[in-house]
Amino acid sequence: MTLDSLQLLFFKNYDDAALRLSPGLNCFIGDNGSGKTNLLDAIHYLSLTKSAISSSDALCIKQGADFFVVKGVFSADLISGPETIQVSLRLGQKKTLTHNKQPYERMADHIGRYPAVLISPYDTDLIRQGSEDRRKYFDSLMAQLDHEFLELLISYNALLRQRNAVLKQGTERSTPHGFDRDYLLALDEQLAPIGQQLTTLREAFLAEYVPIFQRHYRQLADGRELVTLTYKSQLLGVDFAQLLRSNERRDFVLQRTTTGSHRDDFVFLMDEQPVKSHASQGQQKSFAIALKLAQFEMLAAKQQHKPLLLLDDIFDRLDDKRIARLLELVADETFGQVFLTDTNLERTDQALARVSIPILRFRVQDGTVAPV
Ligand SMILES: Nc1ncnc2c1ncn2[C@@H]1O[C@H](COP(=O)(O)OP(=O)(O)OP(=O)(O)O)[C@@H](O)[C@H]1O
Ligand SMILES: [Mg+2]
Incomplete structure (x- = not known):
């Protein structure tokens, strides 16, 4: 699958931009800002119906304008012909998404059909921020790979919300037995097996994902450091129903469920030390890139299409050897269409000197973009 052309109207700092893309490597070169x-991000919209950066859709409308449109023409294969995806938003209205001019009923139906993986400077947040970011990242990836996991996660979160509401209600009535204990026990009976299944699925996912991740890191770093990723859960080898019972008193006092799958974490280690405190910035960036490359590989294996690979600022913080190895890797046939950004045309050309796939270079200047 390739994105053949892209058109933007009043999207962020663009008024009106249109570009024809290469099925190989596309480089966007320009100054900061x-x-x-x-x-x-516009390509991310076409794939995942939302921005990778802005917290709301409205923030993507160009300042002073009252709507934005992002349109992309994809070709999946020769038989089905080109497919046009358009996302648009008018201020104060609902976002619309169309496929060949037909609106989707559910945005969720689109997700996964035109996959993309973005590698960005924000990825190191996965290492530096709390467990919630890591859970969200892996949950989103697992949900794309396995529908059963997504359904279980939705059920788990709904039950957890109800359980926390019961705990909170009990405290508001300010008597220790003021809450509906029978209801709590009934919720726990449903919650326990789902939590246990989530643990099993997360373990199974990591058994597959970790070796791929380690291979990518090894290639990128030429075997200099040994990385591992382990799963941390209160539910491993423990009966979750039992765990809920023994923590009931504490949960009641704290008004929330203190044990369960929603407390799981993923531990990142480099040469047996925590990546967050021991790895350098370039090593952390390499770690995050390897996580994303493993994501790419798993999505590509599961879906019919290779995801689009979006590489934002990859030259920053990586040494020349790692940049060369990364580009050698992504310019291989394993990866499909690639998009990358940089501030320096000479540096990009130098880094791409040995890449054999077709390359198109674009100059980006104050909200305009044109082939070099
Ligand atoms: N809704 C909007 N309306 C107008 N301008 C916007 C909007 N959203 C973002 N921008 C502007 O778009 C500009 C370009 O942002 P972008 O992140 O694409 O730059 P960049 O070329 O990637 O720069 P860098 O090299 O620093 O990463 C920013 O200056 C930002 O203020
Ligand atoms: Mg940028």
């Missing part, structure tokens, strides 16, 4: 990341 010129609009390179915004182009990758």
Whole structure:
């Protein structure tokens, strides 16, 4: 699958931009603030119906305008012909998404059909921030790979919300037995097996994902450091129903469920030390890139299409050897269409000197983009 052309109207710092893309490697070159990341974000919209960066859709409308449109023409294969995906938002209205001019009923139906993986400077947040970011990241990836996991996760979260509401209600009535204990026990009976299944699925996912991740890191770092990723859960080898019972008193006092799958974490280690406190910035960036490359590989294996690979600012913080190995890797046939951003044309050309796939270079300047 390739994205053949992209058109933007009043999207972030663009008024009106249109570009024809290469099925190989597309490089967006321009100064800081010129609009390179915004182009990758527009592609992210076409794939995942939302921004990778902005917290709300409305923030993507160009300041002073009252709507934005992002349109992309994809070709999946020769038989089905080109497919046009358009996302648009008018201020104060609902976002619309169309496929060949037909609106989708549910945005969720689109997700996974035109997959994309973004590698960005924000990825190191996965290492530096709390467990919630890591859970969200792996949950989202697992949900794309396995529908059963998504359904279980939705049920788990709904039950957890109800359980926490019961605990809170009990405290508000300010008597220790003021809450509906029978209801709590009934919720726990449903919650326990689902939590246990989530643990099993997360373990099974990591058994597959970790070796791929380690291979990518080894290639990128030329075997200099040994990385591992382990699963941390209160539910491992423990009866969750029992765990809920023994913590009931504490949960009641704290008004929330203190044990369960929603407390799981993923531990990142480099040469047996925590990556967050021991790895350098370039090593952390390499770690995050390897996580994303493993994501790419698993999505590509599961789906019919290779995801689009969006590389934002990959030259930053990586040494020349790692950049060369990364580019050698992504310019291989394993990866499909690639988009990358950089501030320096000479550096990009130098780094791409040995890449054999077709390359198109674009100059990005104050919200305009044109082939070099
Ligand atoms: N809704 C909006 N309206 C107008 N301008 C916007 C909007 N959203 C973002 N911008 C502007 O777009 C500009 C370009 O942002 P972008 O992140 O694409 O730059 P970049 O080329 O990737 O720069 P860098 O090299 O620093 O990463 C920013 O200056 C930002 O203020
Ligand atoms: Mg940028």
